[in-house]
Amino acid sequence: MLKRIMLGVICSVGSLMAQQTFVNPLFGGADPWVVRDEASKSYLWCFSENDLGIALYRSKNLTERGEKTVVWRAPKEGPYSQQIWAPELHFAEGRWHIYMAGSDGKNENHLAYVLRAKTDDVMGEYEVLGPMATGDGKDGRSPLVWAIDMTLLHHDQKLYALWSGWDRPGTDRQFLYIAPMKSATELSGPRVLICDHSEYPWERTEEGPHGRGLNEGPQVVQAHGRTFVFYSCAASWLPSYKLGMLEIVGKNPLDPKSWKKSVRPAFESVEHTYGVGHSCFVQSPDGREWWHIYHSKQSREPGWNRDVMIQPFTFDQSGMPQLGTPVKRGVPLPRPSGE
The missing domain is CATH 2.40.128 (Lipocalin)
Structure with a gap:
């Protein structure tokens, strides 16, 4: 009888723990x-x-x-x-x-x-x-230039678009651009380059002198009176994919001097979880926690088979995001607060 009771208790505790935790990856997919x-x-x-x-x-x-x-x-x-x-x-x-x-x-x-x-x-x-008018010139249509990964930035009651684009037609170097918006469906000015990849080798597809610059997937985090933009860089098809970070430190987001780039990656691969990037960020159901959603590669071989991962992150005393390191697959984590 005692053994049956103990077994029942153990099963109940295990069931409760399963309800209070989850494991990564959530599911297969990319660009969450x-x-x-x-x-x-x-x-x-x-x-x-x-x-x-x-x-x-x-x-x-x-x-x-x-x-x-x-x-x-x-x-x-x-x-x-x-x-x-x-x-x-x-x-x-x-x-x-x-x-x-x-x-x-x-x-x-x-x-x-x-x-x-x-x-x-x-x-x-x-x-x-x-x-969208993602080219150069006053109307942004002179001509339209390759563009992907557009997102919105709400800043000081104004609306802006951020995206990854080529510097000119026919190239494959990806930079981050910003433009003001007339409405949610129309840009109102020419694009402005806010992030190239000339400073740090870790932003390129290969870290040697011939590595191609690739900055993409800008994502906004606004908290504690500060505005950050995380972006994916290096090669999405390799384990070296990672996140860089920008912060608005000036008054005008359309002024390249208003942006400050982190000298080190904000989030990068580790031995057990690699090819991490194309993130987004959201709060828990009760608003008490911040969560980082990203994809990671299923294999170290070149390719685009990926899974969706999530993990919490925090801010330090100055309000700087601390993303930590990628979590290991299959390890139970507490569910977001409020679930």
């Missing part, structure tokens, strides 16, 4: 994006649907992807019919918008597009507006 919707008290995940559409998932818990709805499918042909990459869902100006990169099947023709919800239903249909 998730946003907290306070109106529905849920998390909304946004992913490319086989590079030919966009799917949203809704869940009450950050550790679960939830119910899936394909909200947009690419046309069979045209400038945004293929290679739908890294969509992001944003609520701006009272409407839901999705920012994505799309092409006609040729990477060199990638441009940034915005989709707007046709109704108030975030899981409803979306219409394509764009492409």
Whole structure:
């Protein structure tokens, strides 16, 4: 009888621990994006649907992807019919918008597009507006220049777009740019370069003198009165993929001198978890914790098979984010506060 009681207690404790913890990876996938919707008290995940559409998932818990709805499918042909990459869902100006990169099947023709919800239903249909004016010149259309990974920056009651782009048509060097926005669907000025990759070898695909610069996936974190932009760099197909960090230290985000770059990577591979990058950041259900969502490679061999990982992070006394090191797969972690 005593053995049965003890066994029951052990099973109950094990079941309780399982309910209070989770393990990484959450699921297979790349370029994760998730946003907290306070109106529905849920998390909304946004992913490319086989590079030919966009799917949203809704869940009450950050550790679960939830119910899936394909909200947009690419046309069979045209400038945004293929290679739908890294969509992001944003609520701006009272409407839901999705920012994505799309092409006609040729990477060199990638441009940034915005989709707007046709109704108030975030899981409803979306219409394509764009492409965004990501070129040089006063109108940004002289001509349009390759652009991916567009995201929004709200700063001092003004709206800006951040993205990864080529410095000119026909090259494959990726830099980070910013431009002011007239609205959530239109830029109002030419792009401004805020992050190249000339300072530090760790930002390049290879750290030698011939390594190609590759900065992409800018993501905003605003807390404790400070604004940071994390970005992915090096080679997404190699274990060396990592995060760099910028901070706005001046008054005008359109002035390159207003940005300060960290001299060291903010988050990089370790022996057990590698190829980490293309992050986003969100708070726990009760707002007490910050969580870092990113992808990691499944293998050290070159390629793009990846999984989605999440882990908490903190800020030091000065308000500087401390992302720590990538967690090990299969290790139980406490669930986000409020789940």
